[in-house]
Amino acid sequence: MLIEQGLKQTLTQKIDPKLIMASNILQLTSLELQQAIEQELAENPALEIPEDDPCQNCDQPRTLCIDCPFRKQTVTADDVDISVYELEQPFDFASDDEEEFDFIANISSEITLRDHLVSQMRAAVPSEQWVIGEYIISNINDSGYLEGSVEEFALELNKSPEEVESVLKVIQTFDPPGIGARNLQECLRIQLERLEEDDRGNSVALAIVSNYWQEMISGKVGRIARRLKVSIDDVNEAIGFIKKQLNPYPGNGFIPPFQNESDRHGVSVRPDVIVRRTAAGYEIEVTGHEHYFLNINARYRSMYEELKNGKSNKYSKQERQHIVEFVERADLFIRYINERRKTLRQITKAIVEYQQGYLETGSRAFLRPLTRTKLARALKIHESTVSRATANKYVQLPSEEVVPFDFFFDGSVSIKDMIVELIASEDPSNPLSDQQIANILQERGYNVARRTVVKYREAEKILSSRQRKA
Numbered sequence: 001m002l003i004e005q006g007l008k009q010t011l012t013q014k015i016d017p018k019l020i021m022a023s024n025i026l027q028l029t030s031l032e033l034q035q036a037i038e039q040e041l042a043e044n045p046a047l048e049i050p051e052d053d054p055c056q057n058c059d060q061p062r063t064l065c066i067d068c069p070f071r072k073q074t075v076t077a078d079d080v081d082i083s084v085y086e087l088e089q090p091f092d093f094a095s096d097d098e099e100e101f102d103f104i105a106n107i108s109s110e111i112t113l114r115d116h117l118v119s120q121m122r123a124a125v126p127s128e129q130w131v132i133g134e135y136i137i138s139n140i141n142d143s144g145y146l147e148g149s150v151e152e153f154a155l156e157l158n159k160s161p162e163e164v165e166s167v168l169k170v171i172q173t174f175d176p177p178g179i180g181a182r183n184l185q186e187c188l189r190i191q192l193e194r195l196e197e198d199d200r201g202n203s204v205a206l207a208i209v210s211n212y213w214q215e216m217i218s219g220k221v222g223r224i225a226r227r228l229k230v231s232i233d234d235v236n237e238a239i240g241f242i243k244k245q246l247n248p249y250p251g252n253g254f255i256p257p258f259q260n261e262s263d264r265h266g267v268s269v270r271p272d273v274i275v276r277r278t279a280a281g282y283e284i285e286v287t288g289h290e291h292y293f294l295n296i297n298a299r300y301r302s303m304y305e306e307l308k309n310g311k312s313n314k315y316s317k318q319e320r321q322h323i324v325e326f327v328e329r330a331d332l333f334i335r336y337i338n339e340r341r342k343t344l345r346q347i348t349k350a351i352v353e354y355q356q357g358y359l360e361t362g363s364r365a366f367l368r369p370l371t372r373t374k375l376a377r378a379l380k381i382h383e384s385t386v387s388r389a390t391a392n393k394y395v396q397l398p399s400e401e402v403v404p405f406d407f408f409f410d411g412s413v414s415i416k417d418m419i420v421e422l423i424a425s426e427d428p429s430n431p432l433s434d435q436q437i438a439n440i441l442q443e444r445g446y447n448v449a450r451r452t453v454v455k456y457r458e459a460e461k462i463l464s465s466r467q468r469k470a
Helices: 017-027 030-043 113-124 127-138 150-157 161-171 184-197 203-211 213-217 221-228 232-245 250-254 298-308 317-354 356-361 372-379 383-390 405-409 412-424 434-443 450-459
Strands: 273-278 281-286 394-396 402-404
Touching: 017 317, 017 383, 030 317, 113 127, 113 161, 127 150, 127 161, 150 161, 184 203, 184 232, 203 213, 203 221, 203 232, 213 221, 221 232, 273 317, 281 317, 298 317, 317 356, 317 372, 317 383, 317 405, 372 383, 383 405, 402 405, 412 434, 412 450, 434 450
Parallel strands: 273 394
Antiparallel strands: 273 281, 394 402
């Protein structure tokens, strides 16, 4: 047996821990951010909330003083920039006039899953079917699943099963995706169909969940691959997509992470961003930062500066490692929190400008189709940044309605409303065909195929042109 030594060059990709920290902080909701800040304050001795040290000119804490703007204290040795940062307050629409603080406007909005679904139902279902819709929603549990059957509901409401089923189908199109499903398979299928409509889906995963559910549960990957005529790698990738991208408990997004099982009778959703209408326009406030002004402990900063200026002999190796690790970790933590706030404000500002018609009227007919890709291109940032920044986050509108950011990225909402509007205003003796509707929408700048018109028309329970003809 011959044993040899040799050198070999290989290229491997490693994710920078800094990138992981930035990504994790960007994804945090306002409640999770507060918990993360408190945890970091407990774990990192170099990080602190500065005590009030009033400015001699204005009696404000120095970090808030207007007359003496906050100054960064930097260390340039070895190209390292360790700064004291202030978590900035919104400034775009700041006014010089002193106004009475509105405590009511700043109280966190509380909304239950049921309230969230009822508000959507009343906007999507005819008023004569609200009783059915509210009854169905009352039977959706905290995890988002329907408890009971359509036949039982029909019997109790003295309605036909077909009528109840039609309302249920509408409710299953609501946010969060997968809500109102009767079992896990239906829940995942609904989510995959929603992703497919948004061009973010996986066709193999949808086919597996729809037609080969038992095979997937049994781990019969080879059989699935043969029947779908795809490779085993494609099947494994699709199953991985299902595990990573889908949520088996869609209702749990309304349950705070700190709430235990026994407290799930009433859950709250705190908006991560608040949009207010002012005389000067729209004011945007990113929540979760308001109670924290973070900086690096002065003693740790002083020791870090000594290390970087060549005065490391007075510290042991373990002490040097401790100082550098926690000071640089605190610096990055503050930087990425500030970056999260700026990114969220930037995205919200773009959405407000793009969806101003909806904000002014409250009518879904004025909700313009928007995708994360389109918004990312407009802001010149990566699509994944938009996705992470808005995932599981909510925005409070000037009307005080709290909606998920996903609400603004449903490109089909406005198109559905326009289809309904076109059909409502057509000549009953000469109704518009699906192709004619598609042509009109294309003239208005919406690239919609005829089959898409058919799908949206049927979703709104509208008959075909031949059946509508008077």
